[in-house]
Amino acid sequence: MKRVHTAVLERFGTFSEDFATEPYEAGWAEEAIFFVRVDAVEGANPTLSGQVQVSPDGIRWVDEGTRLPVVEQAGVTFTRVRHFGNWLRLAYRVSGGHARFHGTIYLCLKG
Amino acid sequence: MPSVSTGRSAQGVVAGLSKFRPLQTILAYDDFDEGLNGWTELTGNYRQDAMGVVPGHERFTDLRPPMLSSATFPFVGTHGSMSGIYSMKLATRAMAGRAEEEIRKGGFAQTLKRLTWQERGQVQFEMWFTYKPEADRPGIGEDEFRAFGVLWDLQDDEHRYFPAVRYLNAANGVVKQKWQFAQARKVSAEAWSGNQETSITEDRKSSWGAKPGVDPQWFGRRYPDGGTEGFRDIDKGHQRLCYNETIDKINWHYLRFLVDSRRREYVELQCNERTFDLRGVQPTLAPAYPRIWSLLNLALWVEADTNRRCFLFVDSAVISVGPSPSRAPRRKGMSR
Numbered sequence: 001m002k003r004v005h006t007a008v009l010e011r012f013g014t015f016s017e018d019f020a021t022e023p024y025e026a027g028w029a030e031e032a033i034f035f036v037r038v039d040a041v042e043g044a045n046p047t048l049s050g051q052v053q054v055s056p057d058g059i060r061w062v063d064e065g066t067r068l069p070v071v072e073q074a075g076v077t078f079t080r081v082r083h084f085g086n087w088l089r090l091a092y093r094v095s096g097g098h099a100r101f102h103g104t105i106y107l108c109l110k111g
Numbered sequence: 112m113p114s115v116s117t118g119r120s121a122q123g124v125v126a127g128l129s130k131f132r133p134l135q136t137i138l139a140y141d142d143f144d145e146g147l148n149g150w151t152e153l154t155g156n157y158r159q160d161a162m163g164v165v166p167g168h169e170r171f172t173d174l175r176p177p178m179l180s181s182a183t184f185p186f187v188g189t190h191g192s193m194s195g196i197y198s199m200k201l202a203t204r205a206m207a208g209r210a211e212e213e214i215r216k217g218g219f220a221q222t223l224k225r226l227t228w229q230e231r232g233q234v235q236f237e238m239w240f241t242y243k244p245e246a247d248r249p250g251i252g253e254d255e256f257r258a259f260g261v262l263w264d265l266q267d268d269e270h271r272y273f274p275a276v277r278y279l280n281a282a283n284g285v286v287k288q289k290w291q292f293a294q295a296r297k298v299s300a301e302a303w304s305g306n307q308e309t310s311i312t313e314d315r316k317s318s319w320g321a322k323p324g325v326d327p328q329w330f331g332r333r334y335p336d337g338g339t340e341g342f343r344d345i346d347k348g349h350q351r352l353c354y355n356e357t358i359d360k361i362n363w364h365y366l367r368f369l370v371d372s373r374r375r376e377y378v379e380l381q382c383n384e385r386t387f388d389l390r391g392v393q394p395t396l397a398p399a400y401p402r403i404w405s406l407l408n409l410a411l412w413v414e415a416d417t418n419r420r421c422f423l424f425v426d427s428a429v430i431s432v433g434p435s436p437s438r439a440p441r442r443k444g445m446s447r
Contacts, residue, residue, distance in 0.1 A: 022175070024176075024178055025200065027179075027196075028196075059246070086181060
């Protein structure tokens, strides 16, 4: 039977500037999904874009190439990634006038 | 027999358990090569009228999810665990308040395992562990790792109480390296926790606010030397652990923490070759809370002292229980 684990990387968070989730070790897993659940959005033309990053050591990060669909309103979005080594995080860019996103970010691992 | 995950052979279980000294009945043997086994991030209590946290727990909504770690570092690569590859890692964010300030969200991480008890008696937690700050900058960071701790959260028909021990490693950049045990000063609930709403609405008359002794890992006034109103120094409790000489050399340590839930007393703490006699010492007793009858929770936490992430690694852990022995004469001083 496979193992599965969901970690809540950000809980009831407010995202108003560029940021990245905390480093998370996932070397035991073969596949991962980042879920972004946005409960509320504020500001003018708010957009939240994100991309998966990988790292050899959990300290220096590089884009993996997988992007999250751009978020503009409340709802759930996700992106999938495989073959990521040990470390995973999601780096975000927030744009718009006084843009603020309220929500929760999950990392679901399976392997 | 302990509950054993699929994937572990009987021989592996026996070999893994031989490095522990469990009591009569093993409730849990968690080797983190098999998963997190029910160890989860502590979250606050939730409001009943909205999808949110009760006001008194808002400060405790970011206690960080534990992870299965291969202990991988920039220079050495993967260190692995004491037995196998994975350990459970508890990681703070790269932030901390000063030692005399309230804990800062993210600078304090806590995980726990939730059980209930079948009969009151002795309960023991053991683990093989190590600890480090993040290897993201020069310097070994020995003065940047504030503390880690082990906490029982127990409740019977009358009382809820928190026997806990804390290794205070450093405070405001000053190395301390000493053990403390939880026993609250005589303060009001207002002084202890702010007495904010922490329970679900219909319980508020009986358990509004955290009473003195509850959650000593963060409640109670804190001081610049790392002391708190919730903890007292263990007599002759200084202990130099094996920190080693680089940020990526990790040495596994043994810890055993024994309490007596029949007598509601501490018994002893062992870390490596030192055993600290705590028999007869009573944790602070709070009134029982609704809905957590027979509670037997075990929590681990780690605190950062600077804006450098701090990690507690647990190779494996055992929770065991047994009957309370008849009262023995209290030993004087500490044994080695």
